[in-house]
Amino acid sequence: MRVSKFTLVLGLGGLVLTVEGTYQSSTCAALAAAFPGDVFYPNSTAYIQANDYWSVQQEDVHPHCFVAPRDTEGVSTAMKLLTSRNASFTVKSGGHTPFAGGSNIANGVTIDLVHLNGINISDDRQTVSLGPGNRWINVTEVLDPLNLAVVGGRSGAVGAAGLILGGGISYFSGERGWACDNVRNFEVVVASGEVVNASPEVNPDLYWALRGGGGSNFGIVTRFDLESFEQGDLWSNELTFPGALNATLLSLFQNLTINGMPSDPAAHSYLSIYYEASLGEYIVNTSFYHAGPPPPAASMPAVFEPFQSVPDAISNTTLVANISTHLGDVPIPYGFRQTWWNTAISATSLDLLTEIVSLFEARNAPLLAASNGSSTTPFLLFQALPLNILTQMQKNGGNALGLKPSDGPLLVVSIPTTWEDPRLDARIESSSRELIAQIERLAKQSNLDNGYVYMNYASSTQQVQKQYGEDNLRRLEEIARKWDPQGKLARLWPGYFKLDV
Ligand SMILES: Cc1cc2nc3c(=O)[nH]c(=O)nc-3n(C[C@H](O)[C@H](O)[C@H](O)COP(=O)(O)OP(=O)(O)OC[C@H]3O[C@@H](n4cnc5c(N)ncnc54)[C@H](O)[C@@H]3O)c2cc1C
Structure with a gap:
Protein backbone atom coordinates (compact mmCIF):
# COMPACT_ATOMS: atom_id res chain seq x y z
CA MET A 1 0.00 0.00 0.00
CA ARG A 2 1.27 3.41 -0.91
CA VAL A 3 1.34 5.75 2.08
CA SER A 4 0.92 9.31 0.94
CA LYS A 5 2.51 12.23 2.73
CA PHE A 6 -1.01 13.44 3.53
CA THR A 7 -1.94 10.12 5.25
CA LEU A 8 1.30 10.18 7.19
CA VAL A 9 0.67 13.71 8.49
CA LEU A 10 -2.90 12.81 9.45
CA GLY A 11 -1.71 9.63 11.10
CA LEU A 12 0.95 11.43 13.08
CA GLY A 13 -1.55 14.13 13.98
CA GLY A 14 -3.89 11.44 15.29
CA LEU A 15 -1.05 9.93 17.30
CA VAL A 16 -0.19 13.28 18.82
CA LEU A 17 -3.84 13.85 19.71
CA THR A 18 -4.15 10.40 21.28
CA VAL A 19 -0.99 10.84 23.32
CA GLU A 20 -2.14 14.30 24.39
CA GLY A 21 -5.57 12.92 25.36
CA THR A 22 -4.06 10.10 27.42
CA TYR A 23 -1.64 12.51 29.04
CA GLN A 24 -4.42 14.83 30.05
CA SER A 25 -6.55 11.94 31.39
CA SER A 26 -3.64 10.81 33.54
CA THR A 27 -3.32 14.40 34.77
CA CYS A 28 -7.01 14.38 35.68
CA ALA A 29 -6.51 11.05 37.44
CA ALA A 30 -3.59 12.53 39.41
CA LEU A 31 -5.75 15.52 40.31
CA ALA A 32 -8.60 13.20 41.35
CA ALA A 33 -6.20 11.45 43.73
CA ALA A 34 -5.07 14.78 45.20
CA PHE A 35 -8.59 16.29 45.31
CA PRO A 36 -10.99 13.46 46.14
CA GLY A 37 -14.54 14.37 45.12
CA ASP A 38 -13.47 17.69 43.61
CA VAL A 39 -12.50 16.61 40.08
CA PHE A 40 -15.33 16.43 37.56
CA TYR A 41 -15.47 14.51 34.30
CA PRO A 42 -17.67 15.07 31.21
CA ASN A 43 -21.28 13.94 31.46
CA SER A 44 -21.39 14.23 35.24
CA THR A 45 -23.80 16.70 36.84
CA ALA A 46 -20.93 18.50 38.59
CA TYR A 47 -19.08 18.91 35.26
CA ILE A 48 -22.19 20.32 33.58
CA GLN A 49 -22.63 22.77 36.48
CA ALA A 50 -18.97 23.84 36.33
CA ASN A 51 -19.16 24.30 32.55
CA ASP A 52 -21.66 27.11 33.06
CA TYR A 53 -20.33 30.23 31.30
CA TRP A 54 -21.97 33.49 30.34
CA SER A 55 -21.35 33.17 26.58
CA VAL A 56 -22.22 30.20 24.42
CA GLN A 57 -18.74 30.29 22.88
CA GLN A 58 -17.12 29.56 26.27
CA GLU A 59 -19.74 26.99 27.20
CA ASP A 60 -19.03 25.14 23.94
CA VAL A 61 -15.46 24.50 25.14
CA HIS A 62 -15.03 21.28 27.11
CA PRO A 63 -12.02 20.60 29.33
CA HIS A 64 -10.82 17.07 30.07
CA CYS A 65 -11.83 17.75 33.65
CA PHE A 66 -12.55 20.51 36.16
CA VAL A 67 -10.76 20.67 39.49
CA ALA A 68 -12.27 22.75 42.29
CA PRO A 69 -9.71 23.33 45.08
CA ARG A 70 -11.11 24.21 48.50
CA ASP A 71 -8.49 26.72 49.64
CA THR A 72 -5.21 28.48 48.84
CA GLU A 73 -3.19 25.40 49.69
CA GLY A 74 -5.33 23.41 47.25
CA VAL A 75 -4.69 25.98 44.51
CA SER A 76 -0.97 25.67 45.21
CA THR A 77 -1.16 21.86 45.01
CA ALA A 78 -3.03 22.09 41.71
CA MET A 79 -0.51 24.59 40.31
CA LYS A 80 2.44 22.35 41.26
CA LEU A 81 0.80 19.21 39.89
CA LEU A 82 -0.18 20.80 36.58
CA THR A 83 3.10 22.60 35.93
CA SER A 84 5.23 19.59 36.90
CA ARG A 85 3.34 17.53 34.31
CA ASN A 86 3.48 20.29 31.69
CA ALA A 87 -0.31 20.07 31.53
CA SER A 88 -2.34 22.86 29.96
CA PHE A 89 -4.84 24.55 32.21
CA THR A 90 -6.93 27.65 32.73
CA VAL A 91 -8.73 29.30 35.63
CA LYS A 92 -12.37 30.27 36.07
CA SER A 93 -13.71 32.88 38.49
CA GLY A 94 -17.15 34.11 37.32
CA GLY A 95 -16.76 32.86 33.72
CA HIS A 96 -17.85 36.12 32.07
CA THR A 97 -15.12 36.36 29.45
CA PRO A 98 -17.10 36.33 26.18
CA PHE A 99 -14.59 34.60 23.88
CA ALA A 100 -13.89 30.86 23.70
CA GLY A 101 -10.91 29.81 25.78
CA GLY A 102 -10.83 32.97 27.94
CA SER A 103 -11.44 30.94 31.11
CA ASN A 104 -12.18 27.45 29.75
CA ILE A 105 -9.90 25.10 27.82
CA ALA A 106 -10.47 22.36 25.26
CA ASN A 107 -7.37 20.21 25.75
CA GLY A 108 -6.63 20.70 29.39
CA VAL A 109 -7.88 21.24 32.90
CA THR A 110 -10.04 24.11 34.12
CA ILE A 111 -9.41 25.14 37.72
CA ASP A 112 -12.77 26.31 39.07
CA LEU A 113 -12.28 28.68 42.00
CA VAL A 114 -15.92 28.42 43.07
CA HIS A 115 -15.05 27.18 46.58
CA LEU A 116 -12.74 30.11 47.34
CA ASN A 117 -15.70 32.25 48.23
CA GLY A 118 -14.79 33.69 51.63
CA GLY A 232 -25.83 53.68 52.18
CA ASP A 233 -28.31 53.40 49.34
CA LEU A 234 -27.26 54.28 45.82
CA TRP A 235 -29.30 56.62 43.61
CA SER A 236 -29.76 55.87 39.91
CA ASN A 237 -31.75 57.17 36.99
CA GLU A 238 -32.18 55.64 33.57
CA LEU A 239 -33.60 57.46 30.58
CA THR A 240 -34.37 55.97 27.19
CA PHE A 241 -34.94 58.02 24.06
CA PRO A 242 -35.53 57.39 20.36
CA GLY A 243 -32.22 57.08 18.49
CA ALA A 244 -33.06 60.19 16.45
CA LEU A 245 -32.07 62.23 19.53
CA ASN A 246 -28.56 60.84 19.69
CA ALA A 247 -26.79 64.13 18.74
CA THR A 248 -28.53 66.07 21.55
CA LEU A 249 -27.85 63.35 24.10
CA LEU A 250 -24.23 62.86 23.05
CA SER A 251 -23.65 66.58 23.43
CA LEU A 252 -25.03 66.50 26.98
CA PHE A 253 -23.09 63.33 27.77
CA GLN A 254 -19.90 64.89 26.46
CA ASN A 255 -20.41 67.92 28.73
CA LEU A 256 -21.15 65.58 31.65
CA THR A 257 -17.84 63.78 31.01
CA ILE A 258 -15.74 66.91 30.56
CA ASN A 259 -17.28 69.22 33.18
CA GLY A 260 -20.06 67.55 35.16
CA MET A 261 -18.42 64.47 36.63
CA PRO A 262 -15.15 66.17 37.66
CA SER A 263 -17.25 68.76 39.53
CA ASP A 264 -19.22 66.01 41.30
CA PRO A 265 -17.06 62.88 41.64
CA ALA A 266 -19.89 60.91 43.30
CA ALA A 267 -21.55 60.87 39.85
CA HIS A 268 -21.12 57.95 37.45
CA SER A 269 -22.51 57.47 33.96
CA TYR A 270 -22.46 55.64 30.64
CA LEU A 271 -24.49 55.97 27.48
CA SER A 272 -25.48 53.15 25.16
CA ILE A 273 -27.14 52.98 21.75
CA TYR A 274 -28.66 49.79 20.42
CA TYR A 275 -31.09 48.58 17.80
CA GLU A 276 -34.41 47.56 19.32
CA ALA A 277 -35.90 45.05 16.89
CA SER A 278 -39.36 45.13 18.52
CA LEU A 279 -39.59 48.89 17.85
CA GLY A 280 -37.71 48.76 14.55
CA GLU A 281 -35.48 51.65 15.62
CA TYR A 282 -32.40 52.64 17.55
CA ILE A 283 -32.66 53.53 21.23
CA VAL A 284 -30.37 55.75 23.28
CA ASN A 285 -30.06 54.78 26.90
CA THR A 286 -28.42 56.98 29.54
CA SER A 287 -27.49 55.46 32.90
CA PHE A 288 -26.73 57.76 35.83
CA TYR A 289 -25.60 56.82 39.34
CA HIS A 290 -24.83 58.95 42.35
CA ALA A 291 -23.01 57.59 45.40
CA GLY A 292 -23.74 60.57 47.69
CA PRO A 293 -26.64 60.57 50.15
CA PRO A 294 -29.71 60.17 47.91
CA PRO A 295 -31.53 63.42 47.08
CA PRO A 296 -35.16 63.83 48.25
CA ALA A 297 -37.79 62.01 46.19
CA ALA A 298 -38.59 63.57 42.80
CA SER A 299 -35.39 65.64 42.69
CA MET A 300 -32.08 64.67 41.21
CA PRO A 301 -28.38 65.51 41.49
CA ALA A 302 -27.82 68.79 39.63
CA VAL A 303 -25.13 67.21 37.48
CA PHE A 304 -27.73 65.05 35.68
CA GLU A 305 -30.52 67.62 35.45
CA PRO A 306 -29.88 68.79 31.84
CA PHE A 307 -30.94 65.36 30.52
CA GLN A 308 -34.36 65.72 32.13
CA SER A 309 -35.15 68.65 29.85
CA VAL A 310 -34.74 66.58 26.68
CA PRO A 311 -38.30 65.94 25.42
CA ASP A 312 -39.73 62.64 24.16
CA ALA A 313 -38.18 60.24 26.68
CA ILE A 314 -39.60 56.75 26.18
CA SER A 315 -38.94 55.89 29.81
CA ASN A 316 -37.56 57.63 32.88
CA THR A 317 -36.83 55.47 35.93
CA THR A 318 -35.29 56.49 39.22
CA LEU A 319 -34.21 53.90 41.77
CA VAL A 320 -32.87 54.50 45.27
CA ALA A 321 -31.86 51.16 46.73
CA ASN A 322 -29.00 49.13 48.14
CA ILE A 323 -26.18 47.98 45.85
CA SER A 324 -27.52 44.42 45.52
CA THR A 325 -30.79 45.76 44.12
CA HIS A 326 -28.87 47.84 41.58
CA LEU A 327 -26.77 44.83 40.56
CA GLY A 328 -29.93 42.87 39.88
CA ASP A 329 -31.48 45.77 38.02
CA VAL A 330 -29.33 45.16 34.92
CA PRO A 331 -30.09 41.54 34.02
CA ILE A 332 -27.72 40.43 31.27
CA PRO A 333 -28.82 36.94 30.25
CA TYR A 334 -26.70 33.82 29.74
CA GLY A 335 -27.15 31.61 26.68
CA PHE A 336 -26.20 33.92 23.79
CA ARG A 337 -23.22 34.27 21.49
CA GLN A 338 -21.18 37.33 22.45
CA THR A 339 -18.31 39.42 21.18
CA TRP A 340 -16.80 42.52 22.81
CA TRP A 341 -14.38 45.02 21.26
CA ASN A 342 -13.28 48.48 22.42
CA THR A 343 -10.94 51.41 22.02
CA ALA A 344 -10.45 54.72 23.85
CA ILE A 345 -10.83 58.17 22.34
CA SER A 346 -10.68 61.75 23.55
CA ALA A 347 -14.07 62.97 24.80
CA THR A 348 -13.49 66.45 23.39
CA SER A 349 -15.11 66.24 19.94
CA LEU A 350 -18.87 65.95 19.48
CA ASP A 351 -18.33 65.50 15.73
CA LEU A 352 -16.25 62.40 16.39
CA LEU A 353 -18.98 60.92 18.60
CA THR A 354 -21.73 61.48 16.05
CA GLU A 355 -19.55 60.10 13.25
CA ILE A 356 -18.96 56.97 15.34
CA VAL A 357 -22.73 56.52 15.64
CA SER A 358 -23.04 56.78 11.84
CA LEU A 359 -20.30 54.17 11.34
CA PHE A 360 -22.01 51.90 13.87
CA GLU A 361 -25.40 52.15 12.15
CA ALA A 362 -23.86 51.65 8.70
CA ARG A 363 -22.11 48.49 9.91
CA ASN A 364 -25.32 47.15 11.44
CA ALA A 365 -27.66 47.47 8.47
CA PRO A 366 -26.37 44.46 6.46
CA LEU A 367 -25.80 42.51 9.66
CA LEU A 368 -29.37 42.91 10.84
CA ALA A 369 -30.65 42.00 7.37
CA ALA A 370 -28.52 38.83 7.41
CA SER A 371 -29.92 37.84 10.80
CA ASN A 372 -33.09 36.79 9.07
CA GLY A 373 -35.37 36.95 12.10
CA SER A 374 -32.90 35.51 14.61
CA SER A 375 -32.02 37.78 17.50
CA THR A 376 -28.94 39.96 16.87
CA THR A 377 -28.32 43.06 19.00
CA PRO A 378 -25.33 45.27 18.32
CA PHE A 379 -24.55 47.81 21.05
CA LEU A 380 -22.47 50.98 21.07
CA LEU A 381 -21.38 51.92 24.56
CA PHE A 382 -19.65 55.12 25.65
CA GLN A 383 -18.12 54.69 29.09
CA ALA A 384 -16.88 57.98 30.56
CA LEU A 385 -13.33 58.29 31.87
CA PRO A 386 -13.40 61.87 33.19
CA LEU A 387 -10.34 63.55 34.70
CA ASN A 388 -11.37 62.67 38.26
CA ILE A 389 -11.25 58.92 37.50
CA LEU A 390 -7.92 59.24 35.70
CA THR A 391 -6.57 61.12 38.73
CA GLN A 392 -7.79 58.44 41.15
CA MET A 393 -6.04 55.80 39.01
CA GLN A 394 -2.68 57.25 40.05
CA LYS A 395 -3.09 56.22 43.69
CA ASN A 396 -1.01 53.45 45.26
CA GLY A 397 1.80 54.19 42.81
CA GLY A 398 -0.45 53.96 39.75
CA ASN A 399 -1.65 50.83 37.98
CA ALA A 400 -0.30 49.07 34.87
CA LEU A 401 -2.93 50.47 32.49
CA GLY A 402 -0.85 53.48 31.43
CA LEU A 403 -3.67 56.05 31.61
CA LYS A 404 -2.77 59.52 32.87
CA PRO A 405 -4.90 62.60 33.66
CA SER A 406 -3.07 64.40 30.83
CA ASP A 407 -4.63 61.87 28.38
CA GLY A 408 -8.15 62.81 29.41
CA PRO A 409 -11.00 63.23 29.46
CA LEU A 410 -11.54 59.97 27.62
CA LEU A 411 -14.34 57.71 26.51
CA VAL A 412 -13.99 53.96 26.26
CA VAL A 413 -15.98 53.13 23.12
CA SER A 414 -17.10 49.53 23.06
CA ILE A 415 -19.18 47.62 20.54
CA PRO A 416 -20.49 44.41 22.11
CA THR A 417 -22.84 42.27 20.01
CA THR A 418 -25.19 39.58 21.27
CA TRP A 419 -26.62 37.06 18.79
CA GLU A 420 -28.12 33.60 18.37
CA ASP A 421 -27.23 32.15 14.98
CA PRO A 422 -23.75 30.56 14.79
CA ARG A 423 -23.75 31.08 11.03
CA LEU A 424 -23.28 34.78 11.75
CA ASP A 425 -20.12 34.26 13.86
CA ALA A 426 -17.54 35.07 11.19
CA ARG A 427 -19.52 38.00 9.84
CA ILE A 428 -20.05 39.57 13.27
CA GLU A 429 -16.41 39.11 14.31
CA SER A 430 -15.01 40.55 11.08
CA SER A 431 -17.42 43.50 10.97
CA SER A 432 -16.64 44.27 14.64
CA ARG A 433 -12.91 44.19 13.90
CA GLU A 434 -13.44 46.51 10.93
CA LEU A 435 -15.69 48.87 12.90
CA ILE A 436 -13.13 49.27 15.70
CA ALA A 437 -10.42 49.87 13.08
CA GLN A 438 -12.61 52.52 11.41
CA ILE A 439 -13.24 54.27 14.75
CA GLU A 440 -9.52 54.22 15.54
CA ARG A 441 -8.64 55.60 12.07
CA LEU A 442 -11.27 58.32 12.34
CA ALA A 443 -10.05 59.39 15.78
CA LYS A 444 -6.42 59.34 14.64
CA GLN A 445 -7.16 61.67 11.70
CA SER A 446 -8.01 64.41 14.22
CA ASN A 447 -5.45 63.42 16.89
CA LEU A 448 -8.33 62.29 19.09
CA ASP A 449 -7.18 58.67 19.39
CA ASN A 450 -5.77 57.39 22.66
CA GLY A 451 -5.02 53.78 21.78
CA TYR A 452 -5.91 52.33 25.19
CA VAL A 453 -7.90 49.10 25.00
CA TYR A 454 -9.79 48.03 28.15
CA MET A 455 -8.94 44.37 28.81
CA ASN A 456 -12.32 43.52 30.31
CA TYR A 457 -14.19 44.75 27.22
CA ALA A 458 -11.68 43.47 24.63
CA SER A 459 -11.82 40.85 21.91
CA SER A 460 -9.24 38.05 22.17
CA THR A 461 -7.40 39.42 19.13
CA GLN A 462 -6.89 42.95 20.47
CA GLN A 463 -3.37 43.78 21.63
CA VAL A 464 -4.29 44.95 25.10
CA GLN A 465 -1.00 45.29 27.02
CA LYS A 466 0.82 46.71 23.98
CA GLN A 467 -1.47 49.73 24.33
CA TYR A 468 -0.34 50.40 27.91
CA GLY A 469 2.80 52.09 26.54
CA GLU A 470 6.24 50.66 25.78
CA ASP A 471 7.66 51.20 29.27
CA ASN A 472 4.69 49.52 30.97
CA LEU A 473 4.80 46.62 28.52
CA ARG A 474 8.52 46.05 29.12
CA ARG A 475 8.04 46.32 32.89
CA LEU A 476 5.16 43.81 32.80
CA GLU A 477 7.25 41.35 30.79
CA GLU A 478 10.19 41.67 33.19
CA ILE A 479 7.93 41.10 36.19
CA ALA A 480 6.32 38.08 34.52
CA ARG A 481 9.79 36.61 33.85
CA LYS A 482 10.88 37.28 37.43
CA TRP A 483 7.93 35.43 38.96
CA ASP A 484 7.85 32.68 36.35
CA PRO A 485 11.45 32.29 35.15
CA GLN A 486 10.68 29.09 33.21
CA GLY A 487 7.73 30.65 31.41
CA LYS A 488 5.36 27.95 32.66
CA LEU A 489 2.30 30.17 32.78
CA ALA A 490 3.06 31.59 29.34
CA ARG A 491 3.20 28.03 27.95
CA LEU A 492 0.56 26.20 29.93
CA TRP A 493 -2.17 28.78 30.69
CA PRO A 494 -3.31 30.05 27.27
CA GLY A 495 -6.26 32.03 26.10
CA TYR A 496 -6.27 35.47 27.70
CA PHE A 497 -4.06 38.46 26.79
CA LYS A 498 -0.67 36.84 27.23
CA LEU A 499 2.57 38.76 27.53
CA ASP A 500 5.46 37.84 25.26
CA VAL A 501 7.90 36.33 27.79
C1 LIG B 1 -22.79 41.03 32.11
C2 LIG B 1 -21.46 41.68 32.29
C3 LIG B 1 -21.34 42.81 33.09
C4 LIG B 1 -20.09 43.41 33.27
N1 LIG B 1 -19.99 44.53 34.05
C5 LIG B 1 -18.77 45.11 34.21
C6 LIG B 1 -18.61 46.26 35.02
O1 LIG B 1 -19.54 46.77 35.62
N2 LIG B 1 -17.39 46.80 35.12
C7 LIG B 1 -16.31 46.27 34.47
O2 LIG B 1 -15.23 46.82 34.59
N3 LIG B 1 -16.42 45.17 33.73
C8 LIG B 1 -17.61 44.58 33.57
N4 LIG B 1 -17.73 43.47 32.80
C9 LIG B 1 -16.52 42.88 32.19
C10 LIG B 1 -15.88 41.94 33.21
O3 LIG B 1 -15.14 42.72 34.12
C11 LIG B 1 -14.93 40.92 32.54
O4 LIG B 1 -15.65 40.13 31.64
C12 LIG B 1 -14.24 40.05 33.60
O5 LIG B 1 -13.12 39.43 33.05
C13 LIG B 1 -15.19 38.99 34.14
O6 LIG B 1 -14.63 38.38 35.25
P1 LIG B 1 -14.99 36.86 35.59
O7 LIG B 1 -14.23 36.52 36.80
O8 LIG B 1 -16.45 36.68 35.58
O9 LIG B 1 -14.41 36.15 34.30
P2 LIG B 1 -13.54 34.83 34.05
O10 LIG B 1 -13.83 34.54 32.62
O11 LIG B 1 -13.78 33.77 35.05
O12 LIG B 1 -12.05 35.36 34.23
C14 LIG B 1 -11.47 36.37 33.44
C15 LIG B 1 -9.96 36.09 33.29
O13 LIG B 1 -9.32 36.13 34.56
C16 LIG B 1 -8.65 34.90 34.81
N5 LIG B 1 -8.81 34.60 36.23
C17 LIG B 1 -9.95 34.25 36.85
N6 LIG B 1 -9.71 34.11 38.16
C18 LIG B 1 -8.40 34.38 38.36
C19 LIG B 1 -7.56 34.42 39.50
N7 LIG B 1 -8.05 34.17 40.71
N8 LIG B 1 -6.25 34.74 39.35
C20 LIG B 1 -5.75 35.01 38.12
N9 LIG B 1 -6.50 35.00 37.00
C21 LIG B 1 -7.82 34.69 37.13
C22 LIG B 1 -9.35 33.88 33.93
O14 LIG B 1 -8.52 32.76 33.63
C23 LIG B 1 -9.65 34.71 32.70
O15 LIG B 1 -8.50 34.78 31.92
C24 LIG B 1 -18.96 42.85 32.63
C25 LIG B 1 -19.08 41.71 31.85
C26 LIG B 1 -20.32 41.13 31.66
C27 LIG B 1 -20.43 39.93 30.78
Missing part, protein backbone atom coordinates in the same frame (compact mmCIF):
# COMPACT_ATOMS: atom_id res chain seq x y z
CA ILE A 119 -15.81 37.26 52.48
CA ASN A 120 -14.18 38.69 55.62
CA ILE A 121 -14.48 42.18 57.04
CA SER A 122 -11.68 43.60 59.17
CA ASP A 123 -12.56 44.77 62.70
CA ASP A 124 -11.99 48.40 61.72
CA ARG A 125 -14.32 47.99 58.65
CA GLN A 126 -11.58 49.38 56.38
CA THR A 127 -10.78 46.16 54.51
CA VAL A 128 -12.90 43.44 52.94
CA SER A 129 -11.07 40.25 51.95
CA LEU A 130 -12.63 38.31 49.08
CA GLY A 131 -11.97 34.90 47.65
CA PRO A 132 -11.85 34.82 43.82
CA GLY A 133 -14.81 32.42 43.68
CA ASN A 134 -17.19 35.23 44.62
CA ARG A 135 -19.64 36.87 42.25
CA TRP A 136 -20.33 40.54 42.99
CA ILE A 137 -23.85 39.82 44.21
CA ASN A 138 -22.44 37.57 46.98
CA VAL A 139 -20.23 40.43 48.07
CA THR A 140 -22.89 43.14 48.13
CA GLU A 141 -25.41 40.91 49.89
CA VAL A 142 -22.94 40.62 52.78
CA LEU A 143 -21.89 44.29 52.76
CA ASP A 144 -25.25 46.04 52.20
CA PRO A 145 -26.72 45.27 55.63
CA LEU A 146 -23.52 46.67 57.18
CA ASN A 147 -23.71 49.90 55.13
CA LEU A 148 -20.33 49.01 53.66
CA ALA A 149 -19.19 48.85 50.03
CA VAL A 150 -16.14 48.14 47.89
CA VAL A 151 -15.26 49.37 44.40
CA GLY A 152 -16.63 46.41 42.42
CA GLY A 153 -18.82 45.31 39.52
CA ARG A 154 -22.18 46.62 38.35
CA SER A 155 -23.68 43.24 37.41
CA GLY A 156 -24.34 40.58 40.02
CA ALA A 157 -23.17 37.39 38.28
CA VAL A 158 -19.78 38.74 37.15
CA GLY A 159 -16.81 37.22 38.97
CA ALA A 160 -14.74 39.23 41.43
CA ALA A 161 -11.37 38.07 40.09
CA GLY A 162 -11.63 38.81 36.37
CA LEU A 163 -13.17 42.23 36.94
CA ILE A 164 -10.53 43.38 39.45
CA LEU A 165 -7.54 41.97 37.56
CA GLY A 166 -8.50 43.68 34.28
CA GLY A 167 -9.32 47.06 35.87
CA GLY A 168 -12.91 47.16 37.11
CA ILE A 169 -15.28 50.05 36.32
CA SER A 170 -17.60 50.72 39.24
CA TYR A 171 -20.35 53.06 40.42
CA PHE A 172 -17.75 54.44 42.84
CA SER A 173 -14.91 55.03 40.37
CA GLY A 174 -15.38 58.82 40.27
CA GLU A 175 -14.25 59.17 43.88
CA ARG A 176 -12.02 56.10 44.15
CA GLY A 177 -10.70 54.92 40.77
CA TRP A 178 -11.24 51.48 39.29
CA ALA A 179 -11.51 48.28 41.33
CA CYS A 180 -7.82 47.45 40.81
CA ASP A 181 -6.85 50.81 42.32
CA ASN A 182 -8.56 49.83 45.56
CA VAL A 183 -6.75 46.57 46.25
CA ARG A 184 -4.67 46.76 49.41
CA ASN A 185 -3.09 43.33 48.97
CA PHE A 186 -3.28 40.28 46.68
CA GLU A 187 -2.56 36.76 47.91
CA VAL A 188 -1.19 34.90 44.89
CA VAL A 189 -0.11 31.37 44.01
CA VAL A 190 2.77 31.95 41.58
CA ALA A 191 4.03 29.49 38.94
CA SER A 192 6.26 27.62 41.41
CA GLY A 193 3.24 26.95 43.63
CA GLU A 194 4.59 29.32 46.29
CA VAL A 195 2.00 31.53 48.00
CA VAL A 196 3.07 35.20 48.11
CA ASN A 197 1.49 38.51 49.00
CA ALA A 198 1.63 41.61 46.81
CA SER A 199 0.96 45.10 48.21
CA PRO A 200 2.61 48.53 48.02
CA GLU A 201 4.99 47.32 50.75
CA VAL A 202 5.47 43.63 49.91
CA ASN A 203 6.47 42.58 46.37
CA PRO A 204 5.40 45.97 44.95
CA ASP A 205 6.38 44.90 41.42
CA LEU A 206 3.83 42.09 41.43
CA TYR A 207 1.29 44.40 43.08
CA TRP A 208 1.67 46.89 40.22
CA ALA A 209 1.50 44.18 37.53
CA LEU A 210 -1.62 42.55 38.91
CA ARG A 211 -3.50 45.82 38.55
CA GLY A 212 -4.27 45.44 34.85
CA GLY A 213 -1.44 43.26 33.52
CA GLY A 214 -3.59 40.14 33.10
CA GLY A 215 -3.78 37.58 35.93
CA SER A 216 -2.79 34.62 33.78
CA ASN A 217 0.71 36.04 33.28
CA PHE A 218 1.56 36.17 36.99
CA GLY A 219 -0.31 33.57 39.02
CA ILE A 220 -3.63 32.60 40.53
CA VAL A 221 -4.93 35.20 42.97
CA THR A 222 -6.47 33.43 45.95
CA ARG A 223 -7.50 36.50 47.96
CA PHE A 224 -8.15 40.18 47.29
CA ASP A 225 -7.94 42.55 50.28
CA LEU A 226 -10.01 45.53 49.16
CA GLU A 227 -10.42 48.99 50.64
CA SER A 228 -13.96 49.28 51.97
CA PHE A 229 -15.97 52.37 52.84
CA GLU A 230 -19.25 53.44 54.43
CA GLN A 231 -22.08 53.51 51.87
